Amino acid sequence: MLQAIQAPWPWYVAGALIGLIVPALLLLGNKHFGISANLRHVCAACFPAGIKFFQYNWKKEIWNFVFVGGIIIGAIIATQLMSNPDPVAIHPDLAKELATYNINDHSGMLPKELFSFESLFTLRGLIMLIGGGFLVGFGTRWAGGCTSGHSIMGLSNLQLPSLIATIMFMVGGFIMANLILPFILRL
């Protein structure tokens, strides 16, 4: 039992639980599943700067902040109490490829060579962390949602725009991973 909790959970368990978040939020209070809108609510709450896009009653969306607070707490619980003692399993081809960029640390879910404050002060880390974060914030809002809002909530509600957005998320992912990232990792 303990081992089943500690070992990484299979995709069908994770997928089913994530799918159930959609009806859970709807049934608990008619809330639509989405995360990226929180980034906008922070802007609306802290730096509206007279921009029309940020002029709305963000307090109505406080539930979304609380939801994200829960995600952080859940991650802490999973890391502290249910964590997998073994290193992350990685496809051998990926491990080989990453080794050519001096990324060999597989002890955590994020390679320390990239995700650390030291890395932040290298060109590679700067592009990946600051640039990547910026693209996530800018892109999700332009697209009107992220993987939660479009790919899960939007597709669950059979919205064609969400399908278009999801396809573009994947296109962007493939372009980055295969065509652009090798140059960045080489830096």
Add this chain to the structure above:
Amino acid sequence: MQTQQATPDTDFEVRSTDTICVNESQQQHPGWYNLKYLAVGVVFGIVFVKAEIISWFRIQEMFRLQSFHMYGVIGTAVVVGMISVWLIKKFKVKTIHGEEISFQKKKFSKGQIYGGLLFGLGWTLTGACPGPLFAQIGTGVYVVIVVVLSAIAGTWVYGYFREKLPH
């Protein structure tokens, strides 16, 4: 009731611009009612970590077609979500507070193409979409706080240039 009067009529219109998750509840509850969303978030956070959805390596494998894991997770979630929404619509299920559950149609915008593409690029760089970003912080990788701040900056810059961008 008072807050509703103080809020301009365009509030919902602005709030629902470029977003898919909008609080449509008309009911006013005390703040601690929000704790139910905390509970759902906790489950979500645990799943994110335990299924390694927040792993940078899993995202790299997904976009190199080296692993089925992420496709399985997203695919299963969509199927379960679709069935749930279908059941809620079919049986006109109400919330636990007796409120009707509402759905809105999403309009097509060019933003879904351009913005979606940009987000896809960022997703692979950071190994995380917005939800997992917060979970990554919870696992103790505090540098991700900087990534989140950058994402907030990205959202702000989008808001600033919104009128000039194609939609």
